[in-house]
Amino acid sequence: MDDIDKKIVKELQNNARASLKNIAETAYLSSPAVSARIEKLEREKIITGYHAAVDSRKLGYHITAFVSLDVSSADKIRFYEDMESIPNVLECNCVTGEYSMLVKVAFPSTMELDLFIGQLQKYGKTSTQIVFSTPVGPRDMDVMAEIGEKE
Amino acid sequence: MDDIDKKIVKELQNNARASLKNIAETAYLSSPAVSARIEKLEREKIITGYHAAVDSRKLGYHITAFVSLDVSSADKIRFYEDMESIPNVLECNCVTGEYSMLVKVAFPSTMELDLFIGQLQKYGKTSTQIVFSTPVGPRDMDVMAEIGEKE
DNA sequence: TATTTTTTTATCGATGTCGTCCATTATTTC
DNA sequence: GAAATAATGGACGACATCGATAAAAAAATA
Known part of the structure; x- marks a missing residue:
């Protein structure tokens, strides 16, 4: 590199x-x-793929949201499979903090989002942040930056 | 379409x-x-671009995190410019809830992340969730799904 | 509703550009 | 200095683009 x-x-x-x-x-x-x-x-899997970026609004996905929720270790594998199978889940992160998972989702409207959150309740308490706007990004990481100790 | x-x-x-x-x-x-x-x-700007996906770890970005923070309306424009100018900011969302902004960032280590959070303190209180793993995605939205009332 | 006109969208074939392969040469690396 | 790695240049084949034409769909008129 x-x-x-x-x-x-x-x-x-x-x-x-x-x-x-x-x-x-x-x-x-x-x-x-x-x-x-x-x-x-x-x-070397440094480049993992090539993707067309699309305007979610123009595809009918008017609501983007971040859903936080607490999933017990025992339920995680099942939970991951669940997230994997739902195309509206754009990103599912295991994170530090009060809630163990942070999930980015896109839905046509708040109605479908609500149904989704309802489905999640079985895993634990949730907290949802709806996106008003995205003033920056999503954008690509800076490849040119000087970073010590790669890989 | x-x-x-x-x-x-x-x-x-x-x-x-x-x-x-x-x-x-x-x-x-x-x-x-x-x-x-x-x-x-x-x-028609349905396709907005084509991007190579890269492995952040292999580029030396070992820490990914979501930083929540409360930014007053008055400071927002300045804040957006700030986020725009920092390449480590991958995504900056204006959201509902206790914190007005949700920012996704990538850094080589927790040290640089800490410095970044320090810089943000001037805008308001922050809360940081470090990503352990990303079992799902980031992935592309489902184009084939049947959705009523597009655009 | 039928028919014509217009617009849109497709195919085909030709041309020029591009990607790939191979042999050779240059540059590292040990 | 030898071996390995990486780059170049030219040739071939594949691909993208263009113009002309034809078909299909949409709109307009009778």
Whole structure:
């Protein structure tokens, strides 16, 4: 993971559909070289995938929320399977603090969100924060930053 | 946004670097037709971008956290600019509840996270949840789901 | 409702660009 | 200095794009 790799990753973060030729130009490299480096980054699982970002509102998901809830260790495996199976769950994090889980979800309306939260009650008490707006991000991590002790 | 568009978006969510030819095959369409549809989806800002997903750990970001904090309306604009300028801020949400903001961040270690939280104190009281693990996601929204009243 | 007109959206074939492969050369690394 | 790794350049094949055309859908008129 040298500076050239970082430049390539940054380019792919900005535009995952960029052509090898274009990436090669910005990285001052030939396209076969870029191709080989990208394959290596994928093999090493530094790059884990390429995703189109979509406007959730325009897809009908008007409500985004973070649901905190307390899940006992015994229930966690079942809970994870549950979260995995519900497509509205965008992210499910195990966290420190009063609530053990923090789940990001998207629903068409508060009605569906309410139904979802109802389903969660069996696992423990919940606390929900509905998103008004997202002034920053979601955005990609800074690859170029100087960080000591990688991996 | 018909079923063909949905199929195309789904494909680009799974693999944003897929060739037009491949997308065309899965959508039972010609590549120029797919190209035109993708351009339209981009023009309408349904697709907002294409991003490479990277393993944060392998980039040296070992600590991910959600920081809640209370920011007064008067300070918000300044706060947003602040969050925008810090690359470690992956997501900054304005939410309901006791804390007005929910910020997702990534840092190399708890030390840098602590420094960041220190910087935030001037805006109001904070509460931090460090992520142990992310059993689900981050993943893409379900485009194929049947939702009434889009846009 | 039927028919025409307009608009939209598709396909096809041609052209130019792009990605990939191979052989060779350069650069590291030990 | 030898071995391994990584880059380049040219050739080939695949792919994306463009223009022309045709089909389908939508809108308008009778």
